[in-house]
Amino acid sequence: MKITVVGAGAVGATCADNIARKELAEELILLDIREGFAEGKAIDMMQTSALLGFDTKIKGVTNDYAATADSEVVVITSGLPRKPGMTREELIGTNANIVKSVTENILKYSPNTIIIVVSNPMDTMNYLTLKTSGLPKNRILGMGGALDSARFKYYLSQELGCSPADLNAVVIGGHGDTTMIPLINHATWNSIPVTQLLSKEQQDKVVAATMVGGATLTKLIGTSAWYAPGAGTAAMVESIVRDEKKLISCGVALDGEYGQKDISLVVPVILGKGGFEKILDFKLSDAEQAEFNKSADAVRNMNQVLVDTGVI
Numbered sequence: 001m002k003i004t005v006v007g008a009g010a011v012g013a014t015c016a017d018n019i020a021r022k023e024l025a026e027e028l029i030l031l032d033i034r035e036g037f038a039e040g041k042a043i044d045m046m047q048t049s050a051l052l053g054f055d056t057k058i059k060g061v062t063n064d065y066a067a068t069a070d071s072e073v074v075v076i077t078s079g080l081p082r083k084p085g086m087t088r089e090e091l092i093g094t095n096a097n098i099v100k101s102v103t104e105n106i107l108k109y110s111p112n113t114i115i116i117v118v119s120n121p122m123d124t125m126n127y128l129t130l131k132t133s134g135l136p137k138n139r140i141l142g143m144g145g146a147l148d149s150a151r152f153k154y155y156l157s158q159e160l161g162c163s164p165a166d167l168n169a170v171v172i173g174g175h176g177d178t179t180m181i182p183l184i185n186h187a188t189w190n191s192i193p194v195t196q197l198l199s200k201e202q203q204d205k206v207v208a209a210t211m212v213g214g215a216t217l218t219k220l221i222g223t224s225a226w227y228a229p230g231a232g233t234a235a236m237v238e239s240i241v242r243d244e245k246k247l248i249s250c251g252v253a254l255d256g257e258y259g260q261k262d263i264s265l266v267v268p269v270i271l272g273k274g275g276f277e278k279i280l281d282f283k284l285s286d287a288e289q290a291e292f293n294k295s296a297d298a299v300r301n302m303n304q305v306l307v308d309t310g311v312i
């Protein structure tokens with residue numbers, strides 16, 4: 001198994017670290033545009049292998065796409081992160097061209113790969129990959145729901161005083177401060193609906209904290225988060241390469257599912273060796289569907305920017 005991570009910055013390096021520790025690949029290529037940067041990060045990680053006991057061989061390269069040839073999974077994290085006070089959507093001007101050129105280069109050497117898009121604004125960057133790569137839609141996934149659902153579980157666990165591992169809780173919609181939809185009415189603790197365990201005030205607090213989870217960390221850190229994003233991406237990689245068929249909410253192309261078409265939005269999917277194998281229908285209430293449609297409108301407006309600026 002060979003995996004490539006493009007972008008050796010905070011998220012890319014953390015994702016690579018998780019992939020290596022879990023030995024999800026024999027060979028892991030870390031690629032960055034900054035001279036020597038990926039090489040240095042790869043050597044640093046390789047120097048943990050004697051301590052941590054993994055066998056994955058990590059190699060860093062500067063813009064050398066030939067080294068990525070025949071990767072079965074490629075994670076794209078290249079691009080600017082937001083700064084405090086910014087929205088993810090403000091990154092589109094720089095990141096769209098980066099994601100487009102990275103995708104083109106990757107496909108020259110790994111034409112049948114599975115791509116996981118992390119760069120923001122993720123819903124639109126994933127749509128860009130869908131429109132430009134020519135890959136079957138099952139092989140193009142956006143990372144956002146894995147992270148947002150983990151944050152949702154974290155905030156629920158704080159309120160419930162329970163283990164996040166005992167929770168089932170899913171976020172759908174867009175990966176944006178106002179477009180994500182934590183499905184509180186579907187969340188359970190050991191099969192008990194959390195709505196039976198938390199007051200309405202507590203539920204609203206958890207939902208609000210989840211939605212601005214990324215912005216909260218960006219304000220505290222000065223740049224956006226990387227530990228949970230790196231782990232969320234590695235969890236997707238793991239379900240794919242080990243064919244685990246886990247239910248993880250991911251950005252995927254919708255073709256009528258959840259009432260939407262010609263868009264990438266986050267919905268619950270089954271992830272296995274071919275990418276996403278199935279989109280789960282969570283049977284949304286009328287209110288949840290209305291929220292989903294509102295998110296779709298906002299994401300569609302961002303996607304239109306790609307057309308207006310000639311990126312697609």
Ligand SMILES: NC(=O)c1ccc[n+]([C@@H]2O[C@H](COP(=O)([O-])OP(=O)(O)OC[C@H]3O[C@@H](n4cnc5c(N)ncnc54)[C@H](O)[C@@H]3O)[C@@H](O)[C@H]2O)c1
Nearest residue numbers: 007009010011032033078079080081118119120122143229
């Ligand atoms: N989808 C999510 O849930 C999620 C979570 C966290 C971060 N992100 C996004 O991921 C991206 C990366 O975040 P980060 O914190 O790692 O940023 P970072 O600045 O630490 O790293 C980005 C890296 O991309 C590299 N890069 C830029 N252009 C490139 C190109 N053309 N080819 C190869 N490498 C290139 C840079 O040199 C840099 O090392 C941002 O867009 C951020 O918003 C998304």
Ligand SMILES: O=C(O)C[C@H](O)C(=O)O
Nearest residue numbers: 082088120214215224225
């Ligand atoms: O918040 C960000 O801009 C980065 C990422 O999308 C996140 O949710 O952590």
